[in-house]
Amino acid sequence: MKFARLGPIGSEIPVLIANNDTYDLRSITEDINGAFFDAGGIEKARTALETEALAPLPDSGNLRIGSPIARPSAVYCIGMNYAAHAAESGSAPPEVPILFLKAPNTVVGPNDEVTIPRTSVKTDWEVELGIVIGQRALYLDSPTQSRNHIAGFVTANDLSERDFQLTVSGGQWSKGKSAPGFNPTGPWLVTPEEVDYNNLRLQSWVNGEPRQDSTSADMIFSVDFLIWHLSQYLELEPGDLVLTGTPQGVALSGKFPYLTAGDVVEIEIEGLGHQTQSFVSA
Template identity: 50%
Template sequence: MRHLRIGPHGSERPAVMATDGTVYDLSGVTTDIDAAFLSGGGIERTRQALDDGGLPQVTDPHQQRVGPPVASPGKIVGIGLNYLDHAAESGACPPNEPIAFLKPSDTVVGPEDDVVIPPHSTKTDHEVELAVVIGSTARYLSSTEEARRSVAGYTVANDVSEREFQLERGGQWEKGKSCETFTPLGPWLVTGEDADAAQADVRLWVNGALVQSGNTSNMIFGVEYLVYYLSHFMVLHPGDVVITGTPAGVAMGRPGQPYLRPGDTMELAIDGLGRQRQQLVAA
């Protein structure tokens, strides 16, 4: 199943896309796709409602804005240098343990919303990433199997980063990760049984040119291990999002290539999880 949220910013309503591409309104099942929905059996209720055939169809869904597929994540946990090729292009050794950082949840926007380049930014960069949405509380997990059961599903994320802020201004990475609009998310939350997160192609284009191309099978630390590992340092709550790292091809790793500028367009895709498209605008 593909859960999504459609409508204007702040007024999105829940919906689900069936396997034939038809979009149905979920307002009669839940008020939103949020922590309460994920932890309270919302996915099962959606499946039952689809089987029963009583959901109203959304008219002209492709003419409506698509919002982030999860409302108000409690936190976004980023994983750095989780692909060997990205670590190499960054001039870093592959990590022995996952590198974790936090992004504010108010950086989240929809998959086709504009991305704002901060004032005085010269090194705004892109990172296409598999995003994991937590469905049940993960605390001091004892196995990767427990971690798998804690995952509600997957979506696409763009971990937009300002490299000067991140690497040249002192302190921690959060400076370059926390600007407004820096986490486009969506279009869909795809449940675990409907997505092959371990073998998915991950791609990003800038102005029509393919610059990032990888596969999640090349992650150093896989999804289940990441959730298991993180649960020993923080509690992962329903609705939290873990973004799992990016393959090579970011602007930072391509000497002589320009960073993002106003008017540029980013397009992202992950097999089975859909596509994103954002335009860069000046603050």
């Protein structure tokens, strides 16, 4: 199943996309958030669809597409999770997952305009497979339990300011990851049974020119391993977002220029949808 949130910023309507139609979910939930997942919202939506208890949302095609999840309590990110990207960054592949955080208020709609931060000269793109947590996860016994705690998957752009991240960071990356709008997410949340999440194609383009092209099969640490691993150190809550790393082909490689006002970035993950962001100056 595919879930989305449509409408103006701050007034998004939760919807279910199925059978070539878009159904209004406000009869069963106020929003697609941690409380929705924690209360078994996905199964409630499935039952409501099967019993024809949901009404189509009029004029849905003309509404802005918001992030398919409301602001999460946390955004956890895995760095250097593709060997080729680690190499282009000048690093060896990690032996254990590298964890950093993005501010939850970076999560915005997939096609929302993005402002390049004031003083930025190194704003970069990163297509990433995002995991949305559906059930609390703490001290899982093995990676095989991870899927039970996953609500679904999203396309995400882990936008980064490399100078903030690496030069004036004090050794921590989050300063370069948390500018407003630096996490376009969506257009959909797709439930696990709909996709082969261990082998999804990830692509990005800048001004129509190809940049990244890889698959999630190339990740050093798999989706199931990451959720298990994180649960040994922190409690993942329903609605939390986990970004799983980006493939090679970013500006940090030195092969491409960094983003400037007027640039257009597109990213896409197989089965999870396409994004387009226009960049403007602060």
